[in-house]
Amino acid sequence: MEQLYRDHWALxxxxxxxxxxxxxxxxxxxxxxxxxxxxxxxxxxxxxxxxWLLSVAHSVLVDHARRRRTVLPLPSVExxxxxxxxxxxxAVRDVLSRLADPYRRVLTWVxxxxxxxxxxxxxxxxxxxxxxxxxxxxxxxxxxxxxDSR
Numbered sequence: 001m002e003q004l005y006r007d008h009w010a011l012x013x014x015x016x017x018x019x020x021x022x023x024x025x026x027x028x029x030x031x032x033x034x035x036x037x038x039x040x041x042x043x044x045x046x047x048x049x050x051x052w053l054l055s056v057a058h059s060v061l062v063d064h065a066r067r068r069r070t071v072l073p074l075p076s077v078e079x080x081x082x083x084x085x086x087x088x089x090x091a092v093r094d095v096l097s098r099l100a101d102p103y104r105r106v107l108t109w110v111x112x113x114x115x116x117x118x119x120x121x122x123x124x125x126x127x128x129x130x131x132x133x134x135x136x137x138x139x140x141x142x143x144x145x146x147x148d149s150r
Contacts, residue, residue: 001038004049009034011050012057015119019061029064033057050122054115095145103138110135 012033017026037056096104109115109123117135121128 005034008050008053012053029060033060048125054119103141106134107138
């Protein structure tokens with residue numbers, strides 16, 4: 001566990017810092033992440049340690065938000081290249097639901113959940129370049145489908 005801590009502290013803390021925008025809170029949540037990970041180590045199935053720790057960190061972050069009843073800052077809909085109105089939000093959801101599963105997942109992780117390409121790569125066991133290519137193709141597929149739906 002000590003080696004996991006040394007190898008992945010910066011990744012976990014960086015993810016939490018980007019989501020909370022508070023260095024002290026991010027460090028507290030990172031400590032809680034490693035505490036939970038230590039308790040759950042026997043349940044770890046040997047998948048990517050970075051991906052596993054990031055999923056634990058995400059769970060800790062969600063638990064924190066629920067306890068505090070705060071809304072986490074998420075990227076706006078404009079990042080997907082659409083306007084922010086109810087019909088547009090419905091169209092975005094509809095287009096996302098029609099995309100192939102890998103495209104839908106990568107768009108959701110990057111634009112809605114706020115994961116970086118390196119974090120998505122760690123979660124999926126792929127290279128950051130491969131994730132970047134998938135994201136590029138997913139955005140193109142989204143843009144094409146979104147244009148057709150309007």
